[in-house]
Amino acid sequence: MKERLILVTNDDGYDSRGLAAAIEVVRDLGRVVVVAPETMQSGMSQAITIYNPLYLRKVREEEKLEVYAFSGTPVDCVKMAFDYLLRDRRVDLVLSGINHGSNSAVNVLYSGTMGAAIEGSFYGCPAIGLSLDDHEAGADFEASVRYGRRIVDQVLAAQLEMPLCLNVNVPIGRPDELRGIRLCRQNRGFWREEFFRHEDPRGRAYFWLTGAFVNSEPEAEDTDEWALSHGYVSVVPVQTDLTDYRQLENLRFLNRNETIKN
Amino acid sequence: MKERLILVTNDDGYDSRGLAAAIEVVRDLGRVVVVAPETMQSGMSQAITIYNPLYLRKVREEEKLEVYAFSGTPVDCVKMAFDYLLRDRRVDLVLSGINHGSNSAVNVLYSGTMGAAIEGSFYGCPAIGLSLDDHEAGADFEASVRYGRRIVDQVLAAQLEMPLCLNVNVPIGRPDELRGIRLCRQNRGFWREEFFRHEDPRGRAYFWLTGAFVNSEPEAEDTDEWALSHGYVSVVPVQTDLTDYRQLENLRFLNRNETIKN
DSSP states (O other), rough: OOOOEEEOOSOOOTHHHHHHHHHHHGGGGHHHHHESSOOTTTTTTTTTOSSSOEEEEEEEETTEEEEEEEOOOOOHHHHIIIIITTOOOOOOEEEEEOOOOEOOHHHHOOOOHHHHHHHHTTTTTTTTEEEEEEEOOOOOOOHHHHHHHHHHHHHHSSOOHHHHHHHEEESSSOGGSSOEOOOOOOOOEEEEEEEEEOOOOOOOOEEEEEEEEEEEOTTTTHHHHHHHTTTTTEEEEEEOOBOHHHHHHGGGGBBBOOOOOO | OHHHHHEEEOOOOOOOHHHHHHHHHGGGEEEEEEESSOOOOOOOTOOOOOOOOOOOEHHHHHHHHEEESSSHHHHHHHHHIIIIIITTOOOEEEEEEEEOOOTTHHHHHHHHHHHHHHHTTTTTEEEEEEEEOOOOOOTTOHHHHHHHHHHHHHHHHHHOOOSOEEEEEEEEOOOGGGOOEOBBOOOOOEEEEEEEEEEOTSSSSSEEEEEEEESSOOTTTTTTHHHTTEEEEEEEEBBBOOOOOOHHHOOOOOOOOOOOOO
């Protein structure tokens, strides 16, 4: 069998603990190429860098492992990998993470980790975003590594339709404290934000985003939020046709084959 | 009738021509508050600023018009408006744009214009992202203003279900050269990217993203790409449940109520 080629990326940067944990998930599955941001890129969504040049740097090379730092966003890293470093190579899997903090519910939209995973899925291989529901610097990644590996193994073994992108979130706990893996839909909810307002040392007011997630359907047992808060690893398959087909019906009145005069 | 309150934002920055055109679309509809980025934020998707303080600046105030520049992303601007400046006020419409360059097809995912529109729709009012398929600095915004206004009027007059977010794209041309307005779904396609590689003045290699959009279904007449390339203003309603319900069926095998031993 041909050696597998796996791309690893993240949004916390090339030297983060979560990235090391992601490498651990896939290290013995084949050749691993890491292209990760030079700097923290949390909350970068699917942002791309259009108006600036970007710099690529090889950080280290070991047997079957190369690590690159790239000065762009998580999505830039994925594009750099597929469109330059690995151009015309067959990639078997994209793994993005392991993120510090969950990307369940609406967070999938803001997440750089998921931005990179979604971008990876555009290139025809399975892509998995893996996040741990723990923002602590000393977070224990072991359960994420173990359950993440289980999911990776199953996805690689299955013959699945492409595109395939999974948003995987892992609750805090030791592996044997988690209850298993649950396939879910994205929870409905929103962030109730507040801006923390204070003055900088020069007396100028600054604002800092802070907020709390509000779950609009806490009782719904088929959502990722429910799974996470009940001790399960949540898996939500993600797609990118944003068309609101339900609203299409309500908006028929907008159709007009009618020109406006100058 | 109570005076309408309209939030205008964009991703090209508070002093762009497209923003002036967006103000023109809604200026006589009520009180207009603009919160737009200090700097160009193209390609910023739904990015939020988590790890930096942000600065707000009132740029100007006229009768029924206030313009603020905010040092964050387009989504930060929307949050600043709803969660601070206009907190507890009823907003009737969010208008984001007018963008230089279309945000049809998969571009909806990368677009800062649409990131802001989507964010706006989370706050319970109709939100419209308006883009002109012309990157030229001297682009003629008149057709965008006129057709944009027609859509705004119809949306404000209708009693529509929320959330409602529209991705509106306008082809190049004078108003009477366009053929009308077409309700569409998001086109399937992808960017075939290349990195332009060159050396900076100090001999260090840099990379610059460049690419071309590939339409995977050029014959499909119900897509936004088709409408745009055939002289119509395209309108795609956008929603944010990214769950891939089709794949849910294929992935049932991932469900496991089974703990992994430590």
